[in-house]
Amino acid sequence: MxxxxxxxxxxxxxxxxxxxxxxxxxxxxxxxxxxxxxxxxSAEAFRTFGFGFLVSTQWDPVQELYGALPAISGTLLTTVIALGIAAPLGFITALFLVNAPEWLGHPLSQALDLLAAIPSIIYGMWGLFVLAPVMQDYIQPFLADTLRLGKLPFVGEDYNGFGFLTAGLILALMVLPYICAVMRDVFRMTPGPLREAAYGIGCTSWEVASDIVLRYGLRGILGAVFIGLGRALGETMAVLFVIGGIAELPDSLFGSGTTIAATLANNFNEADGLLRSVLFALGLILMLLSLSVQAAAQLYLRNMDRKRGEK
Amino acid sequence: MRETDDCIRRPVFFRKLLNAVMWLLSAAGVALAVFCMLWILWSVIRNGAGVIGLDFLFCGSKPPGEPDNGVGNAILGTVFITLTAVVIGVPAAFAGGVGLAIYGQNSRIGNLIRFSVNVMMGLPSILAGVFVYALLVVTTGHRSGFAGSLSLAIILFPVVMRTTEDMILMVPAAVHESSLALGMTRARSVLCIVCRSIKGGLATGILLAVARTAGETAPLLFTALWSDAWPWHYFTQPTANLPVLINEYTTNSPSEEMHAMGWGAAFLITITLLLMNLALRFICREKKHA
CATH class of the missing domain: 1.20.5 (Single alpha-helices involved in coiled-coils or other helix-helix interfaces)
Structure with missing residues (x-):
């Protein structure tokens, strides 16, 4: 039994x-x-257009001619703007939060984490109704006219509050909590004796951060940037409302355009036949982009774990 | 060698100045981020709080201009869609996390699975919508709330699985091993001993994942879509839900009344999710201190 x-x-x-x-x-x-x-x-799209699809800038639903380049370049541009802002900002905010006393650092870290709890559609709505008017009335005139950046190529003097810069700013705010969280871990991971030795020979806290922590945790910091990159690449709702939704190559920071995710969101429900296949192809491209970014992030962060394991 | 020379040549005043400037910058960075968060919250509260009322909460949505307009159907639809996603996704993801934690250590397949979990976690959420569209909507011929649930479950799955694995690995191996030594089977040991010791943290992690998924819009755009009806035909017809309702009311409608309704819905969803988040963090922290 x-x-x-x-x-x-x-x-x-x-x-x-x-x-x-x-x-x-x-x-x-x-x-x-x-x-x-x-x-x-997406086979049909690739059969029809061949690999020229990837570099074609046409988007003509009447003649059924489609190209992916405007969406791809728009995606890359918004991502670059977002990361260009969020990566350094994440680094210095993490620096502050790690060095601040517990009673101040803890609630502020929690507040930053709450940014990640706000749904992306709220960011989109806020961007459309609140940030875009502010951009149009204050920030873009300041950048273009007061600082005279409008004369530079690729910035442009025409602005209406929408476009790549606004989308990039919102994305930066969205990915900031993710980047900042990983960077805080990286900072805490640096062995104490290493930092104390640097303080001991008279380094200032900025020198410790930039010469010791940054170099020790460089791979982890790159991993954090790639995590943010992955988030920014495929974000839909926050970008959709402020990007303008025009299938054209980006010609200026203040100009309108589109991203892969925004193109999908705008067209997918009404699409059939060739256009639907084209949209699937765009989805495939986005998937491959995101896959490679994630693979890079994993590569960097896994090595970080291994380092942590040795400690 | 060159770097030491460089250090000696940097005057102390300059170094201290740089330090102070950087400290100020980093404080300003934190202030900016927190300010933006409060700004978003304040916009949502200012524009949305006034709209909330009994009609708003309990009446169904109607075309603009009609009386007794509300979002009751969308609230109910969101609850249906999210709960079903939890029922589909969470138990399986929990099982997967347990399996990976116990049988998948130091194995090539385990690492491959772990890699795919991380990749799926970072996948753009709109692709889950596209995937379910191709999988379910094309084959059955209609959009449905259930398709929306499935796409949310796909997003939920890797997060819950990863949380479960991380939590289980945090339990000392000795706990697991000593219960095995007493003659328990693996299944019993994991479920009754290991998971019991982490059930608080596990529940918090899973609920946080659910809270994040509940506000997702992009995957629902092509699957659940949206409708003015009450969600009684959840399995066969487009189903009302709050996120897509906000999207419809803000982008496809010129009327101020619709914008106000959109803000009201945004208020509901943001406040619910934030309160849930704060409560979970608070409970989790209490536990740690005790």
């Missing part, structure tokens, strides 16, 4: 193992499924 009980338990244990492992394989299966479905559905 005891033997019987044992057998039953063993059977249950085997079932438990199979069940949990099956569930563990689901994300891998989903990732492969994404690639297969997106690839299969």
């Amino acid at each position: 005891f033997e019987l009980f044992r057998k039953k338990e063993n059977l249950r244990d085997r079932a438990f193992m199979i069940l949990t492992l099956l569930c563990a394989f689901l994300p891998l299966a989903a990732a492969v499924g994404f690639l297969i479905l997106l690839g299969g559905n």
Whole structure:
């Protein structure tokens, strides 16, 4: 009888193992499924336009001529603006939060983390109704006319509150909590003796941050930047409202354009036939971009874990 | 060598000045970020709080201009969609996390799975919508609330799985091993001993993931879409939900009344999610201190 009980338990244990492992394989299966479905559905677009699709700037629904370059370059431009702001900002905010006394640093860290809890549609709405008018009335006139940046190429003197710069600013605010959180970890990871030694020979706290912590945790910081990059690449709602939604190559910071995600959101519901296939192809491109960014982030952050493990 | 020379040549005054400037900059950076957060919250509260009322909460949405306009159907739809996503996603993701934590250490397959979990976590959420569209909407021929739930479940899955694995790995191996030594099977040991010791943190992590997913809009655009009806045909028809309602009311509607309704809905969703977030963090912190 005891033997019987044992057998039953063993059977249950085997079932438990199979069940949990099956569930563990689901994300891998989903990732492969994404690639297969997106690839299969975008075949028509690639057959029609060939790989010229990637570099064509046309977007003409009447003649059914489509190119991906405006959306791709818009995506890259907003991402670059967002990261250009959020990465240094994340670094110095993390620096402050780690060095600040507990009673100040803790609530402020929590407040920053709350930025990540606000849904992206709220960012979009805020961008459309609050930030865009402020950009139009104060910030863009200041940048273009007062600082005379409007004369520079690629900035432009025409502004209406919308466009790449506004979208980039909102994205920067959205990815800031993610970048800042990883950077705080990186700062805390730097061995105490290393930092204390630097203080001991008379370094200022900025020198400790830039010469010791930054170099020690460089890979972790790059990982943080890639995490932010991945978030910014595919963000839809926050960008959709302020980007303008025109399928043209970006010609200036204040100009309107589109991103891959915004193109999908704007057109997918009404699309069929070739256009739908084109949109799937854009989705595939976005997936591959995001995959490579995530792979890079994992590479950097995994090495960081290994370093932490040695400690 | 060159760097030491460089250090000697830097005058102390300049170094202290740079330090002070950088300290000021970093304080300003924090202030700016917190200010923006408060600015967003304040805009939502100022524009949205006044709209909230009984009609707003309990009446269904209607075309602009009609009386008794509300978002009751969208609230109910969001609850349906989110709860179903939790039912589909969370148990399986929990099981997956347990499996990965116990059988997937130091194995090549385990690392591959871990990599794919991280990739899926960073995947743009709109792609989940596109994927479910191709998988479910094209094959069944109609958009539905259930399709929306499925896309949210896909987003929820890797987050919950990763949280579960991280939490289980935080439990000392000795706890697991000593229960095995007492003759427990692995399944029993994990579920009754290991997971019991972390159930608070696990619940917090999972609820935080659910809170983040509940506000997602992009994956619902092509799947659940949106409608003025009450969500009684959840499995077969487009289903009302708050995020897409906000999207519709702000972008596709010129009328001020609709914008105000959109802000009201934004207020509801933001305040609910923030309060949930704060409460969870508070509870979690209390536990740690005790």
